Amino acid sequence: MGEHTYGILGTGALGGFYGAKLQKAGHNVHFLLKSDYPDVKQNGLIVESKDGDFLLPQVQAYNDVGKMPSCDVVVVALKTTQNHLLQQMLPAVIKDDGVVLVLQNGLGIEAQVAEIVGNIRVLGGLCFLCSNKVGPGHIRHLDYGQITLGEYTSNYYPSGFTDKMQEIATDFENAGISIELVEDLLLGRWKKLVWNIPYNGLSVILNATTDELMANMHTRQLVEQLMFEVILGAKSTERLIPESFIQTMLDYTVKMKPYRTSMKIDFDECRPLEVEAIFGNSLKKAEAGGVNLPQTRCLYQQLKFLDRKGKR
């Protein structure tokens, strides 16, 4: 059994996958669930994965954060649309010398978490994971899985490589999850947004997969313009992403299998969209840096309309 106890807040396609991998590798893992609780309590978790299927017939499942033990590492794997719950959840489940690991999309979440947990260290992870939940406690892992890991410091001042990052990385790597460490979490998050802002946004607005967006010269150009805006946003927070990164991302996307983005999956399943974490927070950061991102704002406003409409 590993040294660290893990608490997984949100046992869905992402939290369920990483949590199951950690438990399989011998860690003591506690899973918070909502609607799937009775099923998972009874039957455990099933992971169908391109790296090999496995079943965990018994997991430590909870439907109430108050019943969970304090954990060394609390993994925030909720959708950001649920983050109003963190205020109550985190203090209940984190050890005094624990670590919160935020595995969510978007910008600025670690700062919000740090405000809640005070002196407790906060790490952020950017997941490149393609997985779905296909039934209660039943996860289908389609592709990828690596995590880019960085540590949050006040105002996102670059942390460098810390011991804490190394410790967590070791746990994940022993569980078969490849980890890339970054010295500058904010830069890492902006770099992920270079992909997420155009593809997540346009896939929902235009009801399109990544390959369709790339096959049309107009949307391909719009993707490029949006990527350029994100680089401007990053620059307004003093994070320099070279323009050549745009071409790298375009080439990478063309080579991918046709992909339904996470926001498109949320939209299709009538779940709330992570518009604020991905778009709203980026626009606010850029605005604070004196930069206007008109096309990103256009997507933001369109998504806010569609998000509201989806709720009806």
Next chain:
Amino acid sequence: MGEHTYGILGTGALGGFYGAKLQKAGHNVHFLLKSDYPDVKQNGLIVESKDGDFLLPQVQAYNDVGKMPSCDVVVVALKTTQNHLLQQMLPAVIKDDGVVLVLQNGLGIEAQVAEIVGNIRVLGGLCFLCSNKVGPGHIRHLDYGQITLGEYTSNYYPSGFTDKMQEIATDFENAGISIELVEDLLLGRWKKLVWNIPYNGLSVILNATTDELMANMHTRQLVEQLMFEVILGAKSTERLIPESFIQTMLDYTVKMKPYRTSMKIDFDECRPLEVEAIFGNSLKKAEAGGVNLPQTRCLYQQLKFLDRKGKR
């Protein structure tokens, strides 16, 4: 019978409506049709209108522009997506001292027409008409109907009020169609685009009616930003639209009945969209004037994607 013979190129919801009104008022009207030709040849035109229904059991119908007589006034009532046909159509049907009246949406069409017809005078009309074609030769007029009329001169130099405008206006007004004359056609066209660009674009992209776009604070704000961009576009061609015009248009739209825009109707009926006339030409004009309209461009690129997709 009126003095002028009229040729209507495109006998749909718009051309059919105005042409029928003119014939009913005693003018000699020739209608060009495509798929509706046999029906209309046989049964004439039906107009259901809020101003009173009427039937024209016999109309002069053609399916070939070569068989039409030369007309004093040729009304271009095709969708702009058919404008590649004008090169061949117009010379065949216009009298040497005739007038072409362009009743289409968007920017720059009169200049294209003037290039085709050489010395013949070209007028432009902006139609505020809410009508649909509900069957072959069967038009349902729901609301409005007035036309803003101006004359084209080289490079859209303001024409002032001309005798030709007055003549045509008299014909239309005698047929029960109210006419507003403008001294500056380009200004009139930009002013219409202040409405058309946001509402036509967003109604298609977001699958929304005008009231839905106005009820959501984010799209309402986006509408305003787009209107502001159109005003910047107009300014780049030395046409000044006061910013207060934005509020006027917003108030006007809120007071309207929930409205499905013409582009949305085209989209729902799987017809090609007038993206180039409305968006593409406006962007080109603004670009030539040294102005970038990023959110208008975003809509343009999104619409080009959806237009292409609709064609599949």
